[in-house]
Amino acid sequence: MNRNTDLKTATVSQIQTNLARLKIISNKFINNLKKGENFELRTELNSEYRERRKEAVRRVIANMTIGKDVSGLFTDVLKNMQTDDLEIKKLIYLYLMSYAKVKPDLVILAVNTFVKDSEDKNPLLRALAIRTMGCLQVVEILDYIIDPLRRCLYDKDAYVRKTSAVCTAKVYELSEEAAIEYGLIDAVKSMVADKNTLVVANAVASLREMNEIAKNRNNSDLVWILDETTVTHMLSIINECFEWGQIAILEALVDYTPSSEKSAIYICKSVFPRLQHANCSVVLTSIRLLLTYQKFITNSEILEQVNKKIVPSLISLLSSAPEIQYAVLRSISLVLQQHPNLLSKQIRMFFLKYNDPEYIKFEKIELLVHLCDETSLEALLSELSEYSKEIDPSVSRRSIRAIERIAMRFKDHAERCLDAIIDLIALKNVETIQESAISVSRLSRSFQDLANGKISSSIIPTLCENYTLLESDPNAKASLITMAGECANVSPQIVFDLFSELEPQFLNEEESVQLAIVHASVIFFLRNPELSQTLVLRIIEKATEKCPNMDVRDVACMYWRLLSGDPNSAKQVVLSQKPRILTDSAKLSNTLLADFMNHLGCVSSILQLPPSKFLKSAESWNKSLTNTNQDLNSIDDQKSSANNEEYLANHSSKFSNKFDGDNLDEEPELLISL
């Protein structure tokens, strides 16, 4: 018995020791897990061997790059900052820039090294220190950066000066008072007259940046206002400037108001050579300047010279990369609103290339309609017919739409355009035939004679024959049905057959098709009462009694009441002349256009939307920057609100787009989706 208990206690104690051992092992394991890679890196960062420390810093940055949090190693990384290895130094600076915001108080630990580096005999290091210090963007750094920056602004090395010029803007953003009080801004202003063009360029860019910041703050005055001597100086050195500097100078000049016509002409003439620059942005910004300066110039000879210079430059920009080409094409569409005939002779340059990206093709088709004139119409029509046979349905649809729009613009040639569409219908291709149906239906409303002629006699019968091809596009179906009802000269038997085919399927159709059937069948009934009475009655009955859609029911009830009254007054209402569909009407307002022209090549003019439509105010930015760690919900919220905004923006752009004529079809959809 005793032995037994002894045994028991023995085993119990054994188990206990075993358990304890296990615990130690598992604790070790867990600790290891906790420590993980950061722990290992910490040891390596504090290693006594230089190479290992270097490798460790590299690994820290590599981890940072793939988004792992290495902010815990802040102090250990900082210890390595005192080094003469430039690569390590750069990497640690980079680390500091990324985590300064998270650990602003610890940044102060690095300050001494920064200040020391900013006095180093190597200009590269001096500039690096100043540049990085500016990028830390924490208020804590302000007290320490002013002195080194003041020194570096007057450095004997141009590389350091050009870096300090930009750094001043960073300080200005942190604290306007500090930048003014310590004379930093004045130093940058005097740099505009520096003998090194790089320094001048960066000074100009930095001052413009500060102006921009001041503008966004509302309550501050502009930092820098151009005067005539500066303008003359900038123009004298612009040729020696590197490309980005030229853009900065040109942009500054765009905002400048010349004192007289003479000086405006002088500036324009000095800018002409820029049109030959290889950098697309230099060229487009020069064009922007030349076009905005036209308002200061009355001399027609000079104006003509300006226009003559601009044309080949605009065209030459079209041979750049597709992304840039896109921005150029959008800009050209604005230029053409101001100078409609500027590029008419160059229309061939806008013909589609087979391997253009789609977004380029879309823009080109827009411009082609715009550039078309009597002389190029024939060539353009055959081009557009060619594009409508393209593989890509969206290009092919847009081309057909373009033919329609040309018909609307050149009324005398509408029949020629219609012939082109007839040829396309004959190809019996699904996409082309659908879009053609929609276009023809719109043309039929604008051109009564065509509607009664070719459309009635040939197009509608062909489309009815190939009704199955239209099946998949409700818009195309609705268009054909409406047309069949509206055009008086179509053979009644064809229309009757069409409706008989449609009637059994009525309830399965989309709303737009149902509405079209109701409208068209009533018109058809009023024209051919004997033939269609029972059929139309069946349709209206279905629409009023069985159709679940309220709009369709309403419309059908309205017709029902109308038809049960006096047939003559019904005829008067239903068969009255419909207003023409207007296109080409909604041009941009002059103030908006002038705004866009002033910002040619900028986002607003590319999107052709005022900045308030796609940018956020400073306040709402502050809000979103303070809660950077938004949870998923808030992101989703933003998304949906942004989607709404985008949706509205899209629509407003559609309305402002002068050629868009299809809003009529879209409105019912808009009601539903809202």
Next chain:
Amino acid sequence: MASAVFILDNKGKPLIARDYKGDIPMSSIDHFLVILQEKAEQEGSAPPVLTHNGVVYLYLQEKDIYLVAISKRDTNTITILQFLQKLSNVFTSYFKNLEEESIRDNFVIIYELLDEMMDYGIPQFTETKILQEYITQESHVLEIQQRPPTAATNVVSWRPDGLFYRKNEVFLDIVESINMLISPNGTVLSGEILGAIKMKVYLSGMPELRLGLNDKAMFEKNGRESKGKAIEMEDVRFHQCVRLNKFEKDRTIMFIPPDGDFDLMTYRLGIQINPLIVCESVVETHRGRMEFMIKAKAQFKQRSTANNVEITVPVPEDADSPKFKCTIGSVSYAPEINSFIWKIKQFQGSKEGLLRAHFGFPSIRDDLPTKRLPISVKFDIPYFTTSGIQVRYLKIVEKSGYQALPWVRYITKNGEYQIRMPEPLQLTNASRLPKI
């Protein structure tokens, strides 16, 4: 200006990023690909300028990566797109290939380059030559003191001081690419010449170069009669080294060249040009097969020869059992691009060649392919320019007074050179084309 620049993989995940201004949360990039795809779905294709939630996204796509810049201002899009382009150029010359793998392997140097090429959203040095002076792939200890590029303190920012070559040489390549769209019946629908003067400069010191071309405008400006044929260059654009003011004044092309390779100028001529190579084709479709007959003609002078001519003719996707016969060159079927390629190694001027091709279809179809892709032609013709541009002289002046040798080469190449296919003839009876 740009607030941050990202390099993303094709799934929209950042490979590397640089925040220049800290005024936009870096998480904004997470939406990028979603917005892009949404836009592409809505409109069929996404343009390079996108906006979402107050952020502007500008991007380029290169192979399997995206280069994206974000901004929250109404900024100059072309400047930024051009900057991204330069970024891609610089990366390519540093790592040969700009792709996901090379980005991952070189993250240290990419950080350095991003740091040097843009500051606070303002573009800085973007010339590879200058950057290579002080950002190198070998790790550098300060024993070999890295210095800012001499270009920063020089009169010209594109050429370092103190270059020396034992043999001073300059090579000029005048390359004209022909963009042309030709209708099936041989009329030119649109055509232009895009010319470029490419230079390779191996010269010591700070030479000043002067290039003379047979430029009509220059002869007129100086009131001189041209001896030979002078050409009218429409839009000429120059490398930043050329003194544009001087060119504007008297059309002299004067410059201190960068070292090594660069494009000195590009020009465009929109004059009526006759097509250099034309193809007349007859296409017949029968039930279950398709027949082609193509006649290629070299319409340039007999003493010139086009090399490496490649005529690519698209065929329907499901075509099979090809049979070919041709009078010159060789034909091969390239099913991966749904085309057959007719290669003619040397095609002498004013000669012509004939090709017959036959394809079968596995299934008998009623509906004809109405979509027709164009025939595209590749070629290069050495010692020949379509525009007739000529280098009259290249003067090289350096204060040490050495003699330098200029070499000039001319070549004409295809640009986007396409010939549209004729409407296929639908035949039920036997083919009218000769038997293969």
